Amino acid sequence: MSVLKVQGLHASYRKNKVLHDVSFEVEQGSLTSIVGPNGAGKSTLLKVMLELHPKLSGDVSFFGSTLSQTKTRVGYVPQRGSVDWDFPTNALDVVMMGLYGRVGWLKWPNKSHKEKAMASLAQMGMADFADRQISQLSGGQQQRVFLARALVQDADLYFMDEPLAGVDAATERAIMTTLKNLKMSGKTVMVVHHDLQTVEDYFDHVLLLNRTVVAHGKTEDAFTKDNVYRAYGGSLRFMKEA
Amino acid sequence: MTYTGWILLTASLVGLSCGIVGVFLILRRMAMMADAISHTVLLGIVTAFLITRELNGPHMLIGAIITGLLTALLVQWFHSRGVQQDASIGVVFTTLFAIGVILIATQVGNAHLDTKHALMGEIAFVPWEVMNVPLLGEVPKATFMLAAVLLVVLVVILAFYKEWKITSFDPALAASIGIPVVLLHYVFMSMVSITTVASFDAVGAIMVVAMLITPAAAAYLWTDKLSIMLVLSGAFGVISAFAGYYVAVWLDTSISGSMAFATGIVFLVSFLLSPKHGVLSRYLYRYERPDQEEQQIDAVS
Numbered sequence: 155m156s157v158l159k160v161q162g163l164h165a166s167y168r169k170n171k172v173l174h175d176v177s178f179e180v181e182q183g184s185l186t187s188i189v190g191p192n193g194a195g196k197s198t199l200l201k202v203m204l205e206l207h208p209k210l211s212g213d214v215s216f217f218g219s220t221l222s223q224t225k226t227r228v229g230y231v232p233q234r235g236s237v238d239w240d241f242p243t244n245a246l247d248v249v250m251m252g253l254y255g256r257v258g259w260l261k262w263p264n265k266s267h268k269e270k271a272m273a274s275l276a277q278m279g280m281a282d283f284a285d286r287q288i289s290q291l292s293g294g295q296q297q298r299v300f301l302a303r304a305l306v307q308d309a310d311l312y313f314m315d316e317p318l319a320g321v322d323a324a325t326e327r328a329i330m331t332t333l334k335n336l337k338m339s340g341k342t343v344m345v346v347h348h349d350l351q352t353v354e355d356y357f358d359h360v361l362l363l364n365r366t367v368v369a370h371g372k373t374e375d376a377f378t379k380d381n382v383y384r385a386y387g388g389s390l391r392f393m394k395e396a
Numbered sequence: 397m398t399y400t401g402w403i404l405l406t407a408s409l410v411g412l413s414c415g416i417v418g419v420f421l422i423l424r425r426m427a428m429m430a431d432a433i434s435h436t437v438l439l440g441i442v443t444a445f446l447i448t449r450e451l452n453g454p455h456m457l458i459g460a461i462i463t464g465l466l467t468a469l470l471v472q473w474f475h476s477r478g479v480q481q482d483a484s485i486g487v488v489f490t491t492l493f494a495i496g497v498i499l500i501a502t503q504v505g506n507a508h509l510d511t512k513h514a515l516m517g518e519i520a521f522v523p524w525e526v527m528n529v530p531l532l533g534e535v536p537k538a539t540f541m542l543a544a545v546l547l548v549v550l551v552v553i554l555a556f557y558k559e560w561k562i563t564s565f566d567p568a569l570a571a572s573i574g575i576p577v578v579l580l581h582y583v584f585m586s587m588v589s590i591t592t593v594a595s596f597d598a599v600g601a602i603m604v605v606a607m608l609i610t611p612a613a614a615a616y617l618w619t620d621k622l623s624i625m626l627v628l629s630g631a632f633g634v635i636s637a638f639a640g641y642y643v644a645v646w647l648d649t650s651i652s653g654s655m656a657f658a659t660g661i662v663f664l665v666s667f668l669l670s671p672k673h674g675v676l677s678r679y680l681y682r683y684e685r686p687d688q689e690e691q692q693i694d695a696v697s
């Protein structure tokens with residue numbers, strides 16, 4: 155049984171059709187990169203699968219069931235730029251938010267929630283920054299906080315939107331170690347990734363996307379020059395030179 | 397209680413409720429919505445009056461909630477159909493407000509309700525419009541309504557504190573873990589509406605915006621903790637209410653105007669002196685954000 159099955163997915167922003175007939179299946183324990191040019195619909199694909207943006211048609215199933223029935227098993231790491239880092243809160247608090255779904259209505263997070271959040275901050279090497287206001291963290295540290303928040307959710311399937319964008323080398327290593335550990339413990343991870351150079355090193359599967367699926371499969375099979383060129387069209391040359 | 401006592405209490409209740417609600421208006425980047433709702437609730441009040449032929453608390457609150465929600469829904473509707481957010485706020489609120497003004501002028505006459513009163517408020521009259529409350533005796537109607545609204549606001553904010561926090565900070569994550577983001581948005585709009593309408597008598601539609609936005613904006617400059625920001629914002633609202641009243645007495649000028657002016661002074665002082673964001677501390681320490689370079693990279697990609 156596949157962990158995630160997407161069939162004939164279409165989506166748009168008003169008249170701008172962004173996703174066209176997207177279909178793919180993801181196996182348990184895979185670490186997949188979603189790769190494609192800017193505006194290819196990568197972020198939109200995540201949002202549509204998570205029902206944060208409406209689909210026009212198509213089907214998405216998680217663990218052979220619907221999202222509403224499996225919400226606690228699905229974790230999401232939005233693009234770092236999607237939130238206001240000047241918000242009055244600290245790193246520990248942000249990580250605790252990953253547990254809010256489990257705390258329950260009319261209840262406040264308790265000591266055990268706090269301990270879990272601390273542990274997951276420590277896992278990302280951020281224990282010393284728990285009380286730090288989030289605007290006082292570097293971009294890499296902010297991304298680690300986001301990762302810690304995902305870890306604390308203890309989901310089985312993760313979607314991450316560009317977790318490696320604009321982070322320092324140490325953070326990149328820390329995040330990749332975390333992703334590999336997740337994979338080893340049987341979790342499934344899909345990561346929007348922008349760096350073509352590292353796809354082969356980091357990911358065992360790749361989904362090449364440009365409004366529709368250009369190629370999908372094991373990295374060695376799908377991540378061919380030909381497919382990448384098809385996904386990026388004429389813009390690839392610029393990418394390589396830059 | 398003395399006449400002055402009632403006025404100060406009423407004004408402080410306005411400062412507290414508006415200060416607390418205002419924090420979330422700022423953090424959700426919805427300051428414009430406060431402006432909109434403070435005007436459109438006029439339509440709700442007029443409509444409630446036309447239907448029931450009397451101006452009393454519960455009817456006004458219901459009218460305000462309905463028009464507040466209507467405002468939020470219409471803004472959302474236009475926005476989802478390609479109108480820019482601020483343009484759609486502008487269009488919706490001026491139109492609904494205009495309908496309210498026309499209804500007052502043509503249907504209501506000036507016996508009970510007039511536009512100037514609604515816009516400017518008249519806190520000086522508040523202590524004379526009393527009602528009988530069991531145990532408390534005679535209490536000004538506006539004061540009682542404000543106290544009731546403050547209680548509702550406090551209960552709703554405390555009961556769903558973590559939900560307000562997460563939906564303000566990261567609505568996408570909130571939705572992905574099953575928190576009803578849209579429902580909470582409309583609950584919040586209802587809170588803004590009842591706070592506004594309850595503050596109406598005291599400060600009017602224009603000044604209520606100052607009470608909603610400015611103390612919260614000032615509090616934001618002082619702290620990095622949401623809970624402290626809430627306390628500070630409420631406190632700034634109360635301080636502004638007191639200062640505004642005494643300045644108005646001293647200069648013999650509009651009380652609501654002085655109160656709004658006082659919020660501006662509180663903000664200015666905060667802007668100059670606050671430790672984290674203040675102009676003074678920036679000058680003294682010249683500190684830079686640690687992540688400026690990376691943020692620029694982000695903006696490009």
Ligand SMILES: Nc1ncnc2c1ncn2[C@@H]1O[C@H](COP(=O)(O)OP(=O)(O)O)[C@@H](O)[C@H]1O
Nearest residue numbers: 167170172190191192193194195196197198199
């Ligand atoms: N909120 C939005 N409103 C309107 N158009 C959008 C919105 N978000 C994205 N788009 C458009 O949808 C397309 C795909 O965007 P996105 O999914 O963010 O691409 P990617 O993440 O692959 O760079 C782009 O053309 C973008 O301009």
Ligand SMILES: [Mg+2]
Nearest residue numbers: 196197198233
């Ligand atoms: Mg994107």
